[in-house]
Amino acid sequence: MSGSEDADDDRETPATPRAAIDHIETRATALRDEELTRALTRIEERGELTPKKRVVLAALADRLTSRLIDPPKAGLRAAADHDEDTTVTVALDLFSE
Numbered sequence: 001m002s003g004s005e006d007a008d009d010d011r012e013t014p015a016t017p018r019a020a021i022d023h024i025e026t027r028a029t030a031l032r033d034e035e036l037t038r039a040l041t042r043i044e045e046r047g048e049l050t051p052k053k054r055v056v057l058a059a060l061a062d063r064l065t066s067r068l069i070d071p072p073k074a075g076l077r078a079a080a081d082h083d084e085d086t087t088v089t090v091a092l093d094l095f096s097e
Helices: 002-009 017-045 051-081 087-094
Strands: none
Touching: 017 051, 017 087, 051 087
């Protein structure tokens, strides 16, 4: 079996636009949280983290995440209207681990 076939076998998410959107949101949220924690820890270690900075960085992370995943989500919604299975498969591949 090729690597892509293995990835398809391991994917538990059904290839539907709604499932792909849910997967993208879950993956993006996890990455956002990991990177935000990493950044906050580094700033805190230098003694420069204030409550205001924490709020500002968390808001920045939320905005960036939303702006990055909104276009693929819109494309998936459009794909759902046209029964484009290929779009869903590509989106799942792009946002897999």
